[in-house]
Amino acid sequence: MRTIWLASYPKSGNTWMRMLIANLSAKDAPVDINNLPERGGIASARPPFDHLLLIDSGLLTHEEIDCLRPRLYETLANGAEDDEHDTAPDQTPVRFVKAHDAYTLTPQGEPLLAGERGADAAIVIVRDPRDVAPSLANHLHRDIDDAIAFLNDRQAVLCAKPDRQHNQLRQHLPGWSGHVASWLDQTDIPVHLVRYEDMQSDTVAVLRGLLNFARHPASEQDISRAVRFADFSELQNQERAWGFREAPQNGRNFFRRGETECWRDELNAEQIARIEAAHAPMMQRLGYELATAVALARAG
Amino acid sequence: MKFYRVSGLSVASEIVLPGMNVSPPQCAPQVTIRPGPVPHSIPHASVAGPTWQIAGKTFLLRIPGIARFLLIDGRENVFSPETEASTADIPIFIVGTVFGILLHQREQVVLHASAVRVNGKAVLFCGASGSWKSTIAAALAQGGYPLVTDDVCSLSVSASGAPTVYPDGRQLKLWAQAINRLDLVQRQGERVRTRLEKFFVEPGAVFSEPLALGAVYVLREARPPHAPGIEKPNVVDTALLLRRNAYRPLLVRRMEQMATYFHAAASIANSAGIYHLTRTLDFTSMPDMISTLERHWQELHLREKAA
Numbered sequence: 001m002r003t004i005w006l007a008s009y010p011k012s013g014n015t016w017m018r019m020l021i022a023n024l025s026a027k028d029a030p031v032d033i034n035n036l037p038e039r040g041g042i043a044s045a046r047p048p049f050d051h052l053l054l055i056d057s058g059l060l061t062h063e064e065i066d067c068l069r070p071r072l073y074e075t076l077a078n079g080a081e082d083d084e085h086d087t088a089p090d091q092t093p094v095r096f097v098k099a100h101d102a103y104t105l106t107p108q109g110e111p112l113l114a115g116e117r118g119a120d121a122a123i124v125i126v127r128d129p130r131d132v133a134p135s136l137a138n139h140l141h142r143d144i145d146d147a148i149a150f151l152n153d154r155q156a157v158l159c160a161k162p163d164r165q166h167n168q169l170r171q172h173l174p175g176w177s178g179h180v181a182s183w184l185d186q187t188d189i190p191v192h193l194v195r196y197e198d199m200q201s202d203t204v205a206v207l208r209g210l211l212n213f214a215r216h217p218a219s220e221q222d223i224s225r226a227v228r229f230a231d232f233s234e235l236q237n238q239e240r241a242w243g244f245r246e247a248p249q250n251g252r253n254f255f256r257r258g259e260t261e262c263w264r265d266e267l268n269a270e271q272i273a274r275i276e277a278a279h280a281p282m283m284q285r286l287g288y289e290l291a292t293a294v295a296l297a298r299a300g
Numbered sequence: 301m302k303f304y305r306v307s308g309l310s311v312a313s314e315i316v317l318p319g320m321n322v323s324p325p326q327c328a329p330q331v332t333i334r335p336g337p338v339p340h341s342i343p344h345a346s347v348a349g350p351t352w353q354i355a356g357k358t359f360l361l362r363i364p365g366i367a368r369f370l371l372i373d374g375r376e377n378v379f380s381p382e383t384e385a386s387t388a389d390i391p392i393f394i395v396g397t398v399f400g401i402l403l404h405q406r407e408q409v410v411l412h413a414s415a416v417r418v419n420g421k422a423v424l425f426c427g428a429s430g431s432w433k434s435t436i437a438a439a440l441a442q443g444g445y446p447l448v449t450d451d452v453c454s455l456s457v458s459a460s461g462a463p464t465v466y467p468d469g470r471q472l473k474l475w476a477q478a479i480n481r482l483d484l485v486q487r488q489g490e491r492v493r494t495r496l497e498k499f500f501v502e503p504g505a506v507f508s509e510p511l512a513l514g515a516v517y518v519l520r521e522a523r524p525p526h527a528p529g530i531e532k533p534n535v536v537d538t539a540l541l542l543r544r545n546a547y548r549p550l551l552v553r554r555m556e557q558m559a560t561y562f563h564a565a566a567s568i569a570n571s572a573g574i575y576h577l578t579r580t581l582d583f584t585s586m587p588d589m590i591s592t593l594e595r596h597w598q599e600l601h602l603r604e605k606a607a
Binding site for chain 1: 351361363364365393401428429430475477478492497498521525540544548549551552580581
């Protein structure tokens with residue numbers, strides 16, 4: 001079975017992508033958003049570490065955990081299950097695994113995600129950072145200026161508070177540009193780049209393209225049905241009706257607007273300028289047109 | 301030599317085991333712990349993972365940068381530090397991770413659980429690392445229910461089918477946030493490891509008599525579709541539920557002990573009951589959760605507090 005990372009900065013369409021893939025196997029009705037038929041979970045989940053390495057991660061430092069994480073991904077890529085079941089889960093041709101970690105090296109200099117021993121390839125999903133900012137603010141229950149500071153911080157980390165144990169392992173998010181660059185510029189595994197904006201404008205074509213890349217068989221009928229079943233309004237309806245287990249614990253919705261260019265009505269000029277000043281080169285590389293002259297000057 | 305009682309077993313150790321209760325010297329201890337040479341791998345391993353190997357009655361665990369541990373037949377634990385600096389970090393791994401594996405090796409039913417005493421019986425809270433087992437046990441201990449064990453809980457199921465829990469008076473291990481939010485600063489002891497903000501916490505009353513089992517709660521976070529509360533799972537699911545809450549579930553399968561856990565689940569379901577306890581990871585909801593538990597104990601006729 002092939003393993004493929006679904007790698008993205010948070011709030012960039014990763015969950016929508018997982019919903020699309022999960023709905024490929026749905027026949028009569030959309031899959032339950034709280035019970036996805038998926039194998040992978042998220043790379044930074046803590047339980048598989050303790051389960052397969054037999055070591056209590058709660059007694060290790062973040063650096064010690066990082067040194068061992070490549071062993072975990074090698075083991076999982078070799079077919080180990082990350083939990084105990086009575087019957088083995090259905091075999092799927094590809095194991096897609098969400099990852100918000102940047103592509104970094106451990107203190108011992110090996111790829112944290114185990115390079116080609118951890119996965120066959122990566123699908124990297126990117127979204128205009130000006131749209132990531134308000135979505136991240138909603139998710140973290142912080143204001144937009146804080147979210148922009150996080151987006152611009154090359155030392156940013158998730159799940160790293162020293163006085164408690166987070167349910168995920170620490171993740172490095174070295175600024176939006178640093179995160180995207182870490183994945184696009186690594187040479188260990190092949191990458192397929194997907195822009196959130198293209199997922200919006202032509203979901204069928206994007207899904208078809210990434211399934212070809214992943215060598216995941218699917219008929220045109222499967223693809224168009226999955227796109228219909230994972231339509232944003234369907235995901236919102238399910239979240240309204242039953243809640244979503246991955247929603248922030250602050251009572252806010254996970255599936256918020258799901259639109260492109262929200263930043264035009266959600267950010268002020270100063271906020272737009274801060275994001276563009278920090279990320280102009282990567283934004284231009286990905287085809288996101290800059291709105292401010294300052295950013296253009298810096299990028300030039 | 302230091303002597304301890306750990307999960308009902310007499311232990312002789314050449315190093316101090318932090319957070320464990322010292323016992324009188326034993327001439328024939330059931331488990332010995334000592335430093336010694338430990339290989340990097342063992343020949344003819346039949347089962348192996350990225351950090352461990354099993355060959356017959358020998359188990360090798362490597363915690364890189366800390367130590368290698370050789371467990372022989374559930375009786376001997378030989379350890380070898382990986383660096384000079386790591387020696388101080390070894391004992392905490394012995395009392396948790398390594399002793400848990402040793403109990404698996406002894407074919408005991410060993411759960412990833414913390415427990416308190418309620419009206420003379422042991423009530424267990426099971427869950428993976430970070431599921432708030434210790435936090436809930438600490439809050440209950442503060443409310444007058446003595447601590448039975450933390451993190452590792454050994455059970456025996458007798459021929460008559462009544463499960464028994466072995467307390468060992470070990471100290472709680474809690475993160476700084478939980479200590480502050482539960483107002484336990486007065487009882488805070490040493491750091492568990494110098495580099496972690498996780499501390500031993502004095503549990504209060506300590507006792508060592510085996511206890512009958514009162515109830516087993518499997519912890520689950522309140523996320524859709526699961527709302528906070530107590531729920532009895534389908535009887536068919538209880539065997540898998542218990543096995544998934546073994547100290548190291550992978551070893552139950554790899555050591556071919558699934559039948560043992562299947563029988564233990566049946567025995568627990570008949571005598572005490574296995575329940576899901578769904579809770580939010582929120583300190584402010586702790587009093588409500590304790591009230592929910594106390595109401596449930598009343599229904600189970602476990603209610604009155606231990607003296």
